[in-house]
Structure formats: structure tokens, C-alpha cells
Amino acid sequence: MTRVPKFFNTAGPIQPDIHYNIDPLTRIDLEELESLIYQRKYFVLHAPRQTGKTSCLLALRDYLNARGEFYAVYVNVEAGQASRNLKDEVSRHVIGSLAERMRLVIQNDMPLELVREVVESTSPSEYITVYLRRLCESLDRPLLVFIDEIDALVGDSLVGVLRQIRAGYDERPAHFPQSIILCGVRDVRDYRIVLSNQDIITGGSAFNIKSESLRLGNFTREEIRELYLQHTAATGQEFDESCFPMIWTATEGQPWLVNALGYEVTSRMKENRDRSIRIIPEMIYRAQEQIIYRRDTHIDILIDKLREERVRRVIGPILANEDGEVEAHLQDDDIQYVVDMGLIVRDKPLRVSNAIYKEIIPRELTWARQQTLIQQSAWYMNPDNSINMEKLLLDFQQFFRENADSWIERFDYKESGPQLLLQASLPLAVEGRNFTFMDAIHFIFVVWIVFLPLSLS
Known part of the structure; x- marks a missing residue:
């Protein structure tokens, strides 16, 4: 019998003869x-x-x-x-x-x-x-x-x-x-x-x-490392040490997300099927974006839950960045229900469970609105086809001041309207562009400098 190479499992129970796994x-x-x-x-x-x-x-x-x-x-x-x-x-x-x-x-x-x-x-x-x-x-x-x-x-x-x-x-x-x-x-x-x-x-x-x-809890940091190093042992393909903190932040050990990132970066990215290529953080970031964009079944189930009223009562204040005292105004049964769904964790304050979910939730809540926004991108593109973040965000600031009230009324989660409107416009700007890992870091910095004063005004 031909030996089947092992791979990261993203569908159903593990089968140890073909899947990397934690016992x-x-x-x-x-x-x-x-x-x-x-x-x-x-x-x-x-x-x-x-x-x-x-x-x-x-x-x-x-x-x-x-x-x-x-x-x-x-x-x-x-x-x-x-x-x-x-x-x-x-x-x-x-x-x-x-x-x-x-x-x-x-x-x-x-x-x-x-x-x-x-x-x-x-x-x-x-x-x-x-x-x-x-x-x-x-x-x-x-x-x-x-x-x-x-x-x-x-x-x-x-x-x-x-x-x-x-x-x-x-x-x-x-x-x-x-x-x-x-x-x-x-x-x-x-x-x-x-x-x-x-x-x-x-x-x-x-x-x-x-x-x-x-x-049953999530994977620990050590279990994530153990799982990924099984791939290294089987194929010789190495992960840069700086990948592991990034994987933890993106997933916080959620098993499907951990395996999905591993599968994306080692199997779906065709260039990485060459096992001599070392996996680096920028590849993990690209894999994360592909998982978010593709909307696999796991993501669709997650999004479906956001339509439930008792989920909205909890997620809405979190997206609106309200302070920790918001928990006192929520029903504990609702909080526990959303915790059991895996959407949030009971930190102080309550927060979305991991960075991938934190990115997915506002993106999906604004998907329909994204389809009605029109962006002319040439004016905010640099000569190398990368994005000029300052121009993009300053334009959004002006757009927000002129149109926010009418647009926010269209969102189900109105208390999170400013954040969701920003999220609706961003994917149109970056889709298909030369949006690098450093662009992402730069974008976070620009949002902090430009958008925070706007949302407080």
C-alpha cells in the first residue's frame, strides 16, 4: 500500500494515520x-x-x-x-x-x-x-x-x-x-x-x-508547536521561530483555526509545497487572510450565529469598544451562550476570542454594504502599486463626516457603526492590491492616529 503523506486536518474527526494531531x-x-x-x-x-x-x-x-x-x-x-x-x-x-x-x-x-x-x-x-x-x-x-x-x-x-x-x-x-x-x-x-x-x-x-x-479547551502554545513540528519532522520543512507567536495571536489555540492555518500555508500555497522553503511570518499572515476571505464552513457557522438576538446583545457592545462595565448590563445566560459558541472569552472586559474572529466578525457584518461602496483606487496608490495609507484614511475621514449618519442606520449593529463602516470600506481598497505584511502594520498605526480622534469627536 502506498503511504499517504500526513496533513493538517480541517474536516471531521482526526485519523492519526493521515493527520498531524495532538493525542x-x-x-x-x-x-x-x-x-x-x-x-x-x-x-x-x-x-x-x-x-x-x-x-x-x-x-x-x-x-x-x-x-x-x-x-x-x-x-x-x-x-x-x-x-x-x-x-x-x-x-x-x-x-x-x-x-x-x-x-x-x-x-x-x-x-x-x-x-x-x-x-x-x-x-x-x-x-x-x-x-x-x-x-x-x-x-x-x-x-x-x-x-x-x-x-x-x-x-x-x-x-x-x-x-x-x-x-x-x-x-x-x-x-x-x-x-x-x-x-x-x-x-x-x-x-x-x-x-x-x-x-x-x-x-x-x-x-x-x-x-x-x-x-474541552483549546490547544496550548506548546501543543501548537508540537502539531506544527510534526510537519517539520515528516517533511523537513521548517517554520521560522517567529511564526509561533503569530499563530497563537491569530488563533489563541482554537483547533480548527490552528489546523486551517497549517494546511493553508503548507498545502494550499502551491509554492510552499516545495519543502525546502522555510515558512516565515508573512506567509502565515497571507494564510490568515485567505482563510478569512474564503469563508469556509467553520466561518459560515460562526457568521450565522451573529444573526441571533442574544448573540447581538453581547457582541454589539464589544464591537463598540465599550468599557468593562458593559458586562454588568448583560444577562449572564447570554454571555455564557456566546462563550459556549466560542465567539468570546470572559476576560475583563469581555473580548472576541482571537484575532481571526475579531477580523471576521466586522467584515461579515458589513459584507452587503461593501458591495454598494464604490472606490476609485488610482489616486491613493503609490507608484509601486502599494497603498498610500494616509491618503486612504484621510479620505475615509472626510467621507465619514459627510455620510456617517445615513450609512450607520443600515447596519444591524448600530452601536458599532463607525468601526463597521471603516471595515466595509477597507477590503475594497486592499483587494487585489500589493498589500504586504508591513502595509498591515502601517495600517494599524494610521487607524490609531487618524480614526480614533474621529470616532471620539
């Missing part, structure tokens, strides 16, 4: 997880999207199955989202998916046969409870169940799944799973579930047997 079991507190399992606890593992949750669950499943003490099974219930409030269909989907995964673990069709028996003899409102009970009674070891994407389910279907799991809790481990991990973006206690009759309940009331909530 998922080192990213979780394995001792704590095992303790909870031995104590027969049901608990939650949550983190923002594309942080590595699924990779950790799959690694934990394989680790525990290899020990031969339990049967550990992983199941993803995201497809049940399509059925929304059709809770009976969702319940049947859950036990069907669970049976297929369990068949792979024990290497026989018994789990599939149990599905048929349960469907023929049980009320749909009890499918999951009865199926898990009969499955556990058919096994010679305690069962551990890892349910991924649980918060993809909504309304009655989500409540139905949580309550059916709760119904068998007192029968563990002989007649029900010894331990269940619910995995999603948010802690189950933060779910606000709207039922078909418009009643609202919380996840905590539907699943009051949860004992712990564990959060």
Missing part, C-alpha cells in the same frame, strides 16, 4: 473521566464546534474497549435534527443509529435484532428506555454510551430523548448503561427548549441526573 486523550482529564465512569455518573462534555470533541469521544471509546472491562459505544444523533418535533421518529432514529454502532463493537447483529423487537412491542415514547434496558441485559459487561451532537436535537424530540435516558437511570449498571456522556456545544443546563405547545423548559429540568459538566 485526544491528552486533551481531556482521563483520570477524572474514568473516576466518573466508575462512580456510574451521567455527565456532559461540551465545547465550541470543531474543537475536537468527537475525536476525544472516539479515542476514549477505543481506549476503554481495548481494556475489555466495558462495552463503550459512540453514537451521533445529529441526523435526528431533520425530524425536529417528531419525537417518535427521532427516538427510532436514535436506537437505529445506536444499534448500527453497537454491532461494530460486539461484531454481531444482536443489536439490530433488538431494534426490531422493541419497535414491534413498545410504545414509541419508550423506544430508547426499553432498547437500552434490553441491550444491557444482553451484554456480559457494563455498557457505556457516548451521545454526540445531542444539542442538534430540538424541542419535543430533545426533551423526549433526555427524559427516556433519565427514566432508566436507577437501573444501572445491570439493566441500563453504567455511564452516559452527552456531548455538544453547550452544557445541558443551558438548553432553553421550546416545546410544540410553546412552553419553555430548561435542559436541567429534563435531565436532572447530570453530575458533572466538563469543557
